[in-house]
Amino acid sequence: MNAAPSERLTSRVAQSSASSDRPLDLLAVPGLRSLLLRRRWMQGPLLFISIVLVVHGFAGPQLAPKNLATLVGWVHSRGLLVVGLLVMGNAFCMACPFMLPRDLARRLHAPKLAWPRALRGKHVGIALFVGVLFVYEWLDLWASPSGTAWLLVGYFALVVLVDALFKGAPFCKSVCPIGQFNFAASALSPFEVVARDSDVCASCSGHECLRGSESSRGCETNLFLPEKAGNMDCTFCLDCARACPHENVGIVARLPGAELSEDRSAAGVGRRSARPDLALLATVFTFGALLNAFGMVSPVYVVQQQIASWMGTTSEGAVLLVLFASLLVVEPVLLLGVTAAISRRAMPRREPVVAVAARFSHGLVPLGFGVWLAHYGFHLLTGLWTFVPVTQKAVADAFGVALLGAPQWDRGGLTTRAVQPIEMGMLLLGAIGSLGVLWAIAKRQAPERPRAAFAPWGVLTVLLLAAAVWLMAQPMEMRGTFLQ
Numbered sequence: 001m002n003a004a005p006s007e008r009l010t011s012r013v014a015q016s017s018a019s020s021d022r023p024l025d026l027l028a029v030p031g032l033r034s035l036l037l038r039r040r041w042m043q044g045p046l047l048f049i050s051i052v053l054v055v056h057g058f059a060g061p062q063l064a065p066k067n068l069a070t071l072v073g074w075v076h077s078r079g080l081l082v083v084g085l086l087v088m089g090n091a092f093c094m095a096c097p098f099m100l101p102r103d104l105a106r107r108l109h110a111p112k113l114a115w116p117r118a119l120r121g122k123h124v125g126i127a128l129f130v131g132v133l134f135v136y137e138w139l140d141l142w143a144s145p146s147g148t149a150w151l152l153v154g155y156f157a158l159v160v161l162v163d164a165l166f167k168g169a170p171f172c173k174s175v176c177p178i179g180q181f182n183f184a185a186s187a188l189s190p191f192e193v194v195a196r197d198s199d200v201c202a203s204c205s206g207h208e209c210l211r212g213s214e215s216s217r218g219c220e221t222n223l224f225l226p227e228k229a230g231n232m233d234c235t236f237c238l239d240c241a242r243a244c245p246h247e248n249v250g251i252v253a254r255l256p257g258a259e260l261s262e263d264r265s266a267a268g269v270g271r272r273s274a275r276p277d278l279a280l281l282a283t284v285f286t287f288g289a290l291l292n293a294f295g296m297v298s299p300v301y302v303v304q305q306q307i308a309s310w311m312g313t314t315s316e317g318a319v320l321l322v323l324f325a326s327l328l329v330v331e332p333v334l335l336l337g338v339t340a341a342i343s344r345r346a347m348p349r350r351e352p353v354v355a356v357a358a359r360f361s362h363g364l365v366p367l368g369f370g371v372w373l374a375h376y377g378f379h380l381l382t383g384l385w386t387f388v389p390v391t392q393k394a395v396a397d398a399f400g401v402a403l404l405g406a407p408q409w410d411r412g413g414l415t416t417r418a419v420q421p422i423e424m425g426m427l428l429l430g431a432i433g434s435l436g437v438l439w440a441i442a443k444r445q446a447p448e449r450p451r452a453a454f455a456p457w458g459v460l461t462v463l464l465l466a467a468a469v470w471l472m473a474q475p476m477e478m479r480g481t482f483l484q
Helices: 032-037 040-059 068-087 099-108 123-138 145-165 170-175 177-188 198-202 239-243 276-294 299-311 316-346 353-382 387-399 416-445 450-473
Strands: 191-195 249-253
Touching: 040 068, 040 099, 040 145, 068 145, 068 177, 068 353, 068 387, 099 145, 123 170, 123 177, 123 276, 123 316, 145 170, 170 177, 177 276, 177 353, 191 198, 276 316, 276 353, 276 450, 299 316, 316 353, 316 450, 353 416, 353 450, 416 450
Parallel strands: none
Antiparallel strands: 191 249
């Protein structure tokens, strides 16, 4: 991490150099810079809310719509997470409540070990991400306040254990399932942490953004700012901005999704084409969105019954394993494999089908994000104000007096009819984004025949969009909230 940076400080951040037409920089907005650099005001309240969720999850009513753990944990937090990614960037990681106990643990026990090289990719985080999706369905965590509380406790314990033993930020970079989701989705964010002026970086000898300074640590995910490209592995923690003695770090507006079509080497990440784990993350992110939405519509129960009958079992776990394997392994392999095989015929250099699929898989991320946004947005908007009466009841139970007034159980959210057009708009925008990224990749991979290389991927995008539209048109379970 502290190796001397190379001399490749060229035009990496030329687009962020000082000029009259410099794009919007959030750290240059008066008053906003000092607010964003003081992350404790964000992390502290979220840690308090997390503790409240754990306590209420264990001690509160075990009816999901009346418990803050399930209501806030599965309805509001996920919706706000994707909205934050869409509006600003990796806002949740910036305000991550897990960092406060982690930093305290490191003061008590300084980490000395290096994270194993074999685990430095995204595979552990992807496995945990799929595991959370599976356990969520298997144990009906959306309906289990105590189960949700145990998941939060386990999350905190894992953060402390990993980062109290290993140097750097291996939990954020390689382990955290929420973090891997955020890294994939943040490619669609409109802002990026960048160096404002490449000339300033070229003349800097301390490289505090990476190495840290006396007053602040540097980037723990090993992103050397002048050579950074995109939002992958960037937690928006702004340690680089706090450490930089030249105030040369900004959160700058950019074209969302552009990084998905690029294949340049980036500090701490490398080239996308050389990272099969990033292609796997993009694939799981996209098809996982469809799977997670499918788990909340009524046709899933028909499919599960058919699988159970075929297997001759009543084990829900076994049925879910088959369902997950079908939709997260078999389906992507077949669809991406066939599409890549057709597409590579237009390419001047016949790469293996797996390599072609890996390159183009990043182009499906915008559509995947559209599905996550439509799905989580549905639950957020239809249950927008449901936390109000549950909070009123929780406070009354805790203090024996209705300090916040009598619970207003009629507080809900928008109707499903009002939300559905919003969902469809999100899906359409996601598909348009995917078509744009896939076209850019096709032009790079097959400059002489870009249309032929793009066409099968365009067809696949339309098919996945049709599946997503069908899913969102189905009656969706009002998990964790009262029926409207």
